[in-house]
Amino acid sequence: MDIQNYMQQLGQAARAAAAEVAKASTAAKNTALLAMAQAVRERRDELCAANAADVAQARQEGLDAAMIERLTLNAKGIETMAQGLEQVAALPDPVGEITDLKRRPSGIQVGKMRVPIGVVGIIYEARPNVTADAAALCLKSGNAAILRGGREALRSNQAIAACVREGLKAAGLPETVVQVIETTDRAAVGHLVAMPQYVDVIVPRGGKGLIERVSAEARVPVIKHLDGNCHVYVDDAADAAKALRIVENAKTQRLGTCNTAESLLIARSVASAQLPKIANMLIGKGVEIRGCAETQKLVPAAKAATEEDYYTEYLAAIISVKVVVDVSEAITHINKYSSQHTDAIVTENYTHAMRFLREVDSASVMVNASTRFADGFEYGLGAEIGISTDKFHARGPVGLEGLTSQKWIVLGDGEVRG
Amino acid sequence: MDIQNYMQQLGQAARAAAAEVAKASTAAKNTALLAMAQAVRERRDELCAANAADVAQARQEGLDAAMIERLTLNAKGIETMAQGLEQVAALPDPVGEITDLKRRPSGIQVGKMRVPIGVVGIIYEARPNVTADAAALCLKSGNAAILRGGREALRSNQAIAACVREGLKAAGLPETVVQVIETTDRAAVGHLVAMPQYVDVIVPRGGKGLIERVSAEARVPVIKHLDGNCHVYVDDAADAAKALRIVENAKTQRLGTCNTAESLLIARSVASAQLPKIANMLIGKGVEIRGCAETQKLVPAAKAATEEDYYTEYLAAIISVKVVVDVSEAITHINKYSSQHTDAIVTENYTHAMRFLREVDSASVMVNASTRFADGFEYGLGAEIGISTDKFHARGPVGLEGLTSQKWIVLGDGEVRG
Known part of the structure; x- marks a missing residue:
């Protein structure tokens, strides 16, 4: 032939x-x-x-x-x-x-x-x-x-x-x-x-x-649709209950999908109050935690995260965690490590929400919602041929x-x- | 270096x-x-x-x-x-x-x-x-x-x-x-x-x-922006005055622009009534006519158009002319020879207008308007970086x-x- x-x-x-x-x-x-x-x-x-x-x-x-x-x-x-x-x-x-x-x-x-x-x-x-x-x-x-x-x-x-x-x-x-x-x-x-x-x-x-x-x-x-290395950032102005619920859903509802969260960022000022609870919930569901030094102090079960971890789409019961100063560091981190698929902020602060929406350069950017919503059916498209991580013509x-x-x-x- | x-x-x-x-x-x-x-x-x-x-x-x-x-x-x-x-x-x-x-x-x-x-x-x-x-x-x-x-x-x-x-x-x-x-x-x-x-x-x-x-x-x-081989089609239901005015403007207002008409199509049933007048106007403005056999019968001054003429963006005082059966043949001809830049129909018939708009596969498709309008300023964009003849992302x-x-x-x- x-x-x-x-x-x-x-x-x-x-x-x-x-x-x-x-x-x-x-x-x-x-x-x-x-x-x-x-x-x-x-x-x-x-x-x-x-x-x-x-x-x-x-x-x-x-x-x-x-x-x-x-x-x-x-x-x-x-x-x-x-x-x-x-x-x-x-x-x-x-x-x-x-x-x-x-x-x-x-x-x-x-x-x-x-x-x-x-x-x-x-x-x-x-x-x-x-x-x-x-x-x-x-x-x-x-x-x-x-x-x-x-x-x-x-x-x-x-x-x-x-x-x-x-x-x-x-x-x-x-x-x-x-x-x-x-x-x-x-x-x-x-x-x-x-x-x-x-x-x-x-x-x-x-x-x-x-x-x-x-x-x-x-x-x-x-x-084209490359990785889904999706982030949830828990802001210093996050509602703790929403944060817990969103991280749970984003990471554990399904482990192997491209819109599953692979990395958790949390603002330093609320980390000691909220991170242990979030980590316990994740560990209780069998998720391995790989964190920065501050994470390891707050979550004794956490392993040390390598630089490579922050780039990784695990598609598995593992999550990388990093304590950040504020929304600015969160945005910088996401724009460096994210695969530009889907990233979410949990916050009650209007200006933090608007900055995150504007400055995070990903196909889907969310406020107070689970990354798992990044999907043609959930968005009302009826069906999807794929999810684009490109910026030209079609995104998401x-x-x-x-x-x-x-x-x-x-x-x-x-x-x-x- | x-x-x-x-x-x-x-x-x-x-x-x-x-x-x-x-x-x-x-x-x-x-x-x-x-x-x-x-x-x-x-x-x-x-x-x-x-x-x-x-x-x-x-x-x-x-x-x-x-x-x-x-x-x-x-x-x-x-x-x-x-x-x-x-x-x-x-x-x-x-x-x-x-x-x-x-x-x-x-x-x-x-x-x-x-x-x-x-x-x-x-x-x-x-x-x-x-x-x-x-x-x-x-x-x-x-x-x-x-x-x-x-x-x-x-x-x-x-x-x-x-x-x-x-x-x-x-x-x-x-x-x-x-x-x-x-x-x-x-x-x-x-x-x-x-x-x-x-x-x-x-x-x-x-x-x-x-x-x-x-x-x-x-x-x-x-x-990218390739050729502007733009057409005006004068339909059997065209208003003769609009047709004359639009052809004049599309071909002769400026000879060297990409939205200048390079080819005129006219429905057979109105060709004998309208083509001689349109041709006289063009000839009077120094435009050379290269037409099909029927055009040559109606316009004695017309030279014979070759197949190549219908593909050509002259950017000069020359126009190719073809007598076609109807709007269907016009659409087929345009989709074959046009550079998909800008093509216009002159007609008072609603269904012909709608078919032309839908079926002509060009960046700009017009009804009863001069192709010269295909321009960022005329479209209200304020300024333009170029005119795209692609279909992906941006057209026109x-x-x-x-x-x-x-x-x-x-x-x-x-x-x-x-």
Whole structure:
């Protein structure tokens, strides 16, 4: 197989399909999404069989338990996938939305219209449900998609792709609106990210290794999501009860998510009063504490934190802790060590809250709320294609809007420029 | 001089300055801009002398008249530059603007805050006034800037840079907020566009050669502006008087701007009634007509247009003309040949207007208005750093807003995720 030629063909087909789907009606897109959901339910046994073959091979190849868990698609997972397609159908169509129309002194009205980006390339790892989720979000936002799933999930992804094509066909849309790469050759990724003539943006979803490789090789924009080294800062003006509740939730509600807090900062003036209680709560929930010298004095069970600890996204029952002078030191520390994902302050002080909101350079900045809220569903986006830690184009959870752009429109009545 | 080392130093200084200017108050930024304007006026003779030396050298090197015109900075140009700085001071500060706050079912309020992008690299050619314009827009939008002007304008740019630094100093801002590259070595550009750790976006302003080189070498996002091959489509439902007026203005008001119309499309059913009049008007103004076979029948003076003509941005007294069946063929033609800059329809038909707005994939799409309106000032942006023909991040005229991004903010009262 000539990979370059194959990828060029996919690219050409996607570019042609993008022009069609960009002008598709909301009704056609929703019909396709609902038909996909129906196909997923009807072909449940087929999907389970394809996935079982993938899982069997993964076991044979000795893949680890976590990978096999992510790969596995059972009847419940298939129903969730179908419901996800229906939820995207229920979201408002962002394409064609006109905003900000203002009349100018010349008489023309100038505004913006939301439009699709064009062709979106999505590269992901083991989870086969991403095939359906990504297809749905790209279709609803009027884009064509080229999907590249994990090698381990090839059979599952092909089976899901068949359902997606069935849905597109039922709505009279080109089946090439969503194409799933059919080879596991890694060279395909290299071509996908370097065809600016056919692909407008790349969304890599997966581990840091994948994202770094894609970013390094890409010749088109990348919506990337690196670490989630999230902080909670307990200010000198914090409400102690809110602080305790927020740290508990941010660190312990789920240990392995990107919006889990990995580091706790606390103002010196309230550390002796509040840190022991917070630490006891964490230790009681099995969390290991790695702190600065002051933390170790207040929390005898705490181990010493290294410089490296403050940079670390543990995704585990460990938290780094540092006593800081005030909100200024907290902001400086966060802007140095944070991965610019999500950081929160707990405070009752208006000016501290405003400074933290303004000066912390992260995708999500919160006052008196758990970092765990940084999520497309919690933010009301309905669904998300990923969480961007970039600053260009889209930051934080990326939903339908992040897969669109805005063009200028001018409504005139024969005006000319003087 | 070790160029790589020099550029790394500029990059590090810019990154550090970006953190400072991002949190600078509106008052400090405006103080700096007004002090820059004052410095430009006070140092007028110095600026004229530096520019005269650049111009003398350019003449000696035999640069062409157009280049020398762009390079020349006289007393009037210096006053315009000072006024431009004052105008940017008068624009609203986009940084810190909070929008779209909505309460979610969890109780948190989720919204967006506008923030600077970080470090902006701007690469331009002969015009020295870009040094002041770009510095002003980057500063006001809270970004640090690294500027690389044309080799020919080195002395002028250094003199303007001194005024910029004086303004920054007067406001207590780091002088490294705006740095002008002091070497004419072309390798500096190669480094500037490939330092993602220090530079967040590149804006090339200049000819196609420059922009293509920058795009090919860039390892960071580029806000680029390629051709302006703009169309006016006269629909079968066009008001003939509006059509004549708009074509006249779009083609002949200025011949050499990127928003000048380069191609005229007209619906077959009105071509015999309207095209001869439009053509006579154009011919009367010295415009050469290159048309399809049908055009040549209706306009005996028309030459035959080649396929290449329809792709061409003439920037001259030439227009390509094609008779099309209807709005569908017009849209198809434009999406094939246009440079996605600005395209207009003249029509009284609502559905044709709506289809054209939705389906023409260009940065600016207009109904019953001259393409010449595609401009930051006409759109109310106050000033523009350039016009983007990209779809990612910013499209069309890029003002202060295009130099910013939005982060998410969450305002809570102790909420945690359930």
